Amino acid sequence: MTVDDGDYRVARELAHTLALPMLESGVSPVDCTQYDALLLIGGDSLSLQQTGSAAPGPVAVDFGSSAMRHRRGAGHNELLGRAVGVGKKPALQVLDATAGLGRDGFVLADLGCTVLMTEREPVVAALLRSGMLRAQRANDIWLRQAVARMSLSQVDARELEPAMLAGMDVIYLDPMFPGRVKSAAVKKEMALFQLLLQGTAGVDDADALLLWAMQQPVARVVVKRPPKAAWLADRAPSHHIGGKAVRYDVYVQHKLA
Ligand SMILES: C[S@@+](CC[C@H](N)C(=O)[O-])C[C@H]1O[C@@H](n2cnc3c(N)ncnc32)[C@H](O)[C@@H]1O
Structure with a gap:
């Protein structure tokens, strides 16, 4: 540091x-x-x-960045909204169990969901917390309103108290890193994530995370996957919503109401 x-x-x-x-x-x-x-x-x-002379530039969480603003109007935000069920129930409560740098969490909050994020890697959680604080202090009502719907707990999602899950409508999982990426910004983040996550069991326990999520009292579990990837835990979803770069597998457990 x-x-x-x-x-x-x-x-x-x-x-x-x-x-x-x-x-x-x-x-x-x-x-x-x-x-x-x-x-x-x-x-x-x-x-x-x-570090090092060939190393890419720094990674920080900036919800007000032009990339995030651009993403607002992009098609995959709409797909994510449809996958979690935005519009089917007002103010959906979503657990973003694999928060990472919080982009999906922010998109969900911007779509009107109340989002509890869990991130178990302490450095990633610190970056995310810093980005949330910056958005809370920003001179931009849009950012402040969206981030006001977000909260963060630095734990493994499976260690959340049952009381935290009561009233939750959806569990959202994005445990995987994309196999091939074109964007230099995403490549830079992936290189850092790989460094950070070397020591954790995180890379391989996505199947277990889905099985855990399906045991929780939520109406649906949504998993973000690369378009051609196998189902997690070999469990076929109720349906999936696919785009060019991403697929959302939707496991409906009961009706959103
Ligand atoms: C691919 S990243 C998520 C990216 C995120 N959707 C975004 O938009 O920035 C996956 C993250 O999930 C975290 N993670 C994986 N399993 C977890 C678990 N069981 N509980 C909490 N965090 C977990 C990892 O530490 C990693 O930071």
Whole structure:
């Protein structure tokens, strides 16, 4: 972790929480050979950057970015909304059990859902929390209203208290990373995720996560998959909604009402 003076206190707390060493301010990710990646605090933003001269730029959560604004009007947001059942019941309660950098969670909140996100990887959760704080303070009513419908718990979804699941309508899962991506921004994030998730069991337990989700008292479970991927846990969904880049498998357990 490296830091500017004004952010020193925030950085110290975060380093303590995440049990990470804190570096002198001014250490450049390009020159750093000691670590694979650095968390950087600057102003109101937390970002993560791989080290080394060929490493791509930092990754941060910015719900107000032009990419997120562009995504608003894009077709796959509509697909996601249809998959979870937006419009079938007002103010759907969604558990986004694999929050990651929160893009899908934000899209769902923007579509009017109340979204509880769980993210078990502490550094990813810290990046997401920082992006949420930034959106809460933004000078943009759209961002503030959407993020007000989001909350985050840094746990494995399967460890949530049953009370947190009571009243939930949908569990949404996006456990997988796409096999082939064209976008440089997504490639950069994937490289970082692979670094971060090396040590967790996360990569292979998507099947178990679906089976857990199907045992919860929710009307539907929705799984995001690459278009040609096999069903998770070999369970055929009730139906699926497919786009060019993504497929949503919908497991209907009972009617949304
Ligand atoms: C592909 S990313 C999700 C991306 C996310 N949908 C987005 O739009 O940014 C998957 C994330 O799920 C997290 N994850 C996987 N299994 C989990 C579980 N059982 N509980 C909580 N988080 C989990 C991983 O740590 C990873 O950050």
